[in-house]
Amino acid sequence: MPSPDFFYQRDRIDLAGQARSDLAFPGLGQAACTALPFRPLNICIITQDFVGPVLNGGIGTAYMYAARALSEAGHKVTVFYCSKSCVNETLEYWRDFYAKRHIEFIPADDIDVVLARGPMTSVMRLPYMALDWLKTREMEFDIVHVSEWSATGYLCLQAKCSGLHFQKTRFVVKCSSPLLWNRMGNAETIADVRSLSTMFMERRCVEMADYVICGSRYLLNWMVDQGYALPHGRTYVQPNVFPVGDIHIREGESRIVEVEELVFFGRLESRKGIHFFVDALVNLKADGFFDGRQVPRVTLLGKVRKTFKLAPLIERLQASLGIEVTVYQDKSQPAALDYLKAERGRVAVMPSLMDNSPFGVYECLAKAIPFVTSSAGGGRELIAEADWPDVVFEASPNGLACCLRSILENGCPLATASFDFEKSLSEWLQWHLWAADQPASERRAGPDGNLKKPLVSVCIAHHNRGALLRNALESVLKQTYRNLEIVIVDDGSTDGQSIKVLADIEKSAYSFPVSVVRQDNRYLGAVRNSGIAQAKGDYILFMDDDNEAKPEEVATFVKVAGHTEADVLTCCSDTFVGFRPDTEPDKSRRIIYQGENLAMALMLNPFGDSNCFVRREAVKRIGGFSEYYKVGMDDLEFFVRAYLSGLKIFMVPEALYWYRINQTRMRQSQYSRYAGRVRVLEPLTQGMQPEIANLLRYASGMCHEHGQTTGSAANPKGRIKEAGRRVVGHSAGLEKLARRVYHRLFNPQR
Known part of the structure; x- marks a missing residue:
């Protein structure tokens, strides 16, 4: 197989120069078209999102199902949970929980070195933690799975491309949720150093991978538009793994479900379409649709993004519909599914502005849960095309309003998948045997290859x-x-x-x-x-x-x-x-x-x-x-x-x-603290249009003036605290004086 090193451009193609119609990404079944005899593999999943310590999330759910499927197939599976966060039970509990399911669950421990403080440390700590741990088990794994999200595998992949480590290990990068894609979906700007760092490393993770697997063509096409150099011949579109034993088809029941409750199903943020959901219902009310008709129950089921202001939306929705809106923010992935399945009249609404291969759609398809979803992103790729007119709507408030009007009047049809769950799982498992059977990347000498020991x-x-x-x-x-x-x-x-x-x-x-x-x-x-x-x-x-x-x-x-x-x-x-x-x-x-x-x-x-x-x-x-x-x-x-x-x-x-x-x-x-900055700008602005060159000069000056070159660049609160510490340092009595003023104001009896 070709070397994974992204420097070898002859092993890659620049897909950005091709017409969109020319972009063809095979499925795993097309690569592993020849059945191979089973042999147990040693497989690792490195992730900071995994069902259990994390309540829910698409990446954690996908990897949980993947770990289960691989383990049940007879492979040895190790999950390195690259985090110490646990919002549910304890990490020891989940270690035992997964051990009973023949999955080795290893929470992160302290790394063996202390990292220097600096603006890049916050984003490099996670990739370094993964590298530090994986080097201790370097010869153990045949295949390592890691998502491009947060660039967890960046330094591991960098170590492999260097030729120093992991030469016999195949790295599979799952395309999930790039930061730039997320920011664009939430209409957010890029205003901090950490984001620039993460976006760069996420792209490099995809480009350095031995294999890239994505649940949708949509996200791969987006990456092409953003200039990613996808590994040629080793980039696949394949539905996420879903254990066949978890699939439940309601036999003998009507395929049309009468709607009693609308459940917004997904993270409560702009990208997931929460504004569309609220606007659509408010517009239906304003148009008189609910005159003489009972308003269905409305539930919001998902985590709230920390920076997202949900309360005003709830107040607007309740004031318009005249009902109480229920919000569940803390349900785990299994509990959320149990809620949707508990009553047949509950319909999941997923109005994302952009989505990759949403696991909510997988789960609704597999569990026969009625749902509707937007046409944006890769969600509709999972649904049989014949069902699109009934359950897929245009990604706009009006499109969702028309869809809700239809299902409230006529009932919501149960959609079918565009793929066969069992066949997809079989292809996925067979592909692992095929990938592990491929020759490991061989070291190739460069132009100085004939110089065994160059001077x-x-x-x-x-x-x-x-x-x-x-x-x-x-x-x-x-x-x-x-x-x-x-x-x-x-x-x-x-x-x-x-x-x-x-x-x-x-x-x-x-x-x-x-x-x-x-x-x-x-x-x-x-x-x-x-x-x-x-x-x-x-x-x-x-x-x-x-x-x-x-x-x-x-x-x-x-x-x-x-x-x-x-x-x-x-x-x-x-x-x-x-x-x-x-x-x-x-x-x-x-x-x-x-x-x-x-x-x-x-x-x-x-x-x-x-x-x-x-x-x-x-x-x-x-x-x-x-x-x-x-x-x-x-x-x-x-x-x-x-x-x-x-x-x-x-x-x-x-x-x-x-x-x-x-x-x-x-x-x-x-001579000048700015001289070095001007020096760096010279090659960057050479040959540019004057306006763009001046824009770079302005951006550089603003970054320098506002502390963007410091370790607290992306943390305004940190800059304020640092300024406070400096003031206190210059005036030893300032803190004591502040205490006296406070006590005089709020404790006058003293």
């Missing part, structure tokens, strides 16, 4: 930190990779200690060739360019003299470079305080980057640190580093130029070096 030049930037330079040099000399040369570029050091250290290095003999290049003080861009000019290696590892390489850094970079064909590699790092990394290990924090998320470059650096590994010819092709004196963000500007020039950039999800903090940085003295 690597380690270029160390130095300025007036002789003692630290010795440590940095020592860390390079301890590398497990031995085909190295070391180039130290001194940027005009003036202190006696540094000058002596440089002289001693030139006189000493080392296991690798070591050279010292001296130049006038010209700052970091010029330092790195001098290193490029002096280097003889096929690859260059750039280092600053205050950081230290871990022993496997170069070996790891060389391996990943050969596997990915990347031109520029970055990685994570571990921080340390003091003279050596082992001085205060309890203060170490891990810095995690995302990779080539260009959308975030206006606000912060998602690519990685200047401690990067580059192909020498590639970096020379784009002219090396730009040279500005005492202007920061040289690394971010370089990564942006490299990306826009077509170089392939990859972030290795491993901490390969030690990053020193609380020391004088080479970039501390700058």
Whole structure:
């Protein structure tokens, strides 16, 4: 099978350039068309949404049924619940509950490292938690299922594409509910760094997957429109799994149900059409439809989104219809279905503005629950086309009003599925055997594949930190990779200690060739360019003299470079305080980057640190580093130029070096705090229409002025609290004074 690495564009097609009629996604049965003998597989599902600790939700319901089906078929199933949240019973209860059903349910535990604080940490914690756990069971699983939602599997997939881990594991990404799609459906803006991070990683999860499975063509077409590079030949449309034993068809009963209660069934938010539901009923009342006719009971059955204001809608509905509206927000998935089935006259109404492959429709079809649903999204793909005129309505208040008028007058027909539940389950199970039987992705060497051990030049930037330079040099000399040369570029050091250290290095003999290049003080861009000019290696590892390489850094970079064909590699790092990394290990924090998320470059650096590994010819092709004196963000500007020039950039999800903090940085003295930001804007705005270029400049300025580059960027309350802490810090008596004022106002007797 083709490599899953999304860099290999010859294994993918750009579907965005095709006409919509040309987009054809096969079902799983078309891939696994040959029956294979059964063999038990070891299958893992990684999710933060699962029925039990989570009351309800489409992703959790789909994975719960999938786990059951796979387990009942004889496979070993492990569910890594990537969360500590439990709103129902306890996590120990659900561990025992699923164990009785032969499913290993493992709640998340603390990760083995402390992550550094920063604007990306909140979104990277979940993917890192999944990677941290999965690495402990690396050789165990044949297939791993994970949703693109929240990018839980991002770092796991990044680790596989790097060639470092999971080479024998097939990753199946379920397309469920991308954040951008959700925001568009709820008519919400993108106004925070975390959203940009999540949207990037969700798309990459789909693009890096070994296989992609989606319940609807609709969502895949949406992804194509948004520029996703879907895996060619490995992207499937298949209905979600539903155990045949849970299907209940009411034999001998009328297929027409007299409506006694309308139940809004779904999350209570704009995207699910709650406004349409209220408007349709209010309009029917205003048109006189209920004159002389009994108003049916109205129930809202679903969770309320935290930011959604439900109370005004309920008040409007009750005032218009003159009835009490019942709201159930805390029913679990089984309890919600029990409620719908308890009385035959209850009709589920699902007026979504956009939906992927709604599990509410699956459940109503399987349980013979009467329902109507909107034409928006992929819901109607699950319904037999002959039933569309009766149960599928146009996604508008008027469309829903016409549908409600019809079913209230004539009864609601029971719809039938467009697919056979039993056949779909059989195809799904057979496909797992087929997928596990495919050859694992083989490592493929890039252009340097004939160079088994390419020469690597380690270029160390130095300025007036002789003692630290010795440590940095020592860390390079301890590398497990031995085909190295070391180039130290001194940027005009003036202190006696540094000058002596440089002289001693030139006189000493080392296991690798070591050279010292001296130049006038010209700052970091010029330092790195001098290193490029002096280097003889096929690859260059750039280092600053205050950081230290871990022993496997170069070996790891060389391996990943050969596997990915990347031109520029970055990685994570571990921080340390003091003279050596082992001085205060309890203060170490891990810095995690995302990779080539260009959308975030206006606000912060998602690519990685200047401690990067580059192909020498590639970096020379784009002219090396730009040279500005005492202007920061040289690394971010370089990564942006490299990306826009077509170089392939990859972030290795491993901490390969030690990053020193609380020391004088080479970039501390700058002419302007805005200069680096302007520097990054230059390659971004080059060649753009002036108006668009100015829009980017404006956006960058607004982000910088309003704190969007800080760790609390997406948290206004956090910024307020931080400002308060600073005030208190500058005035030790302010808090005491505030207490006195409070007591004087509210406790006058004192």
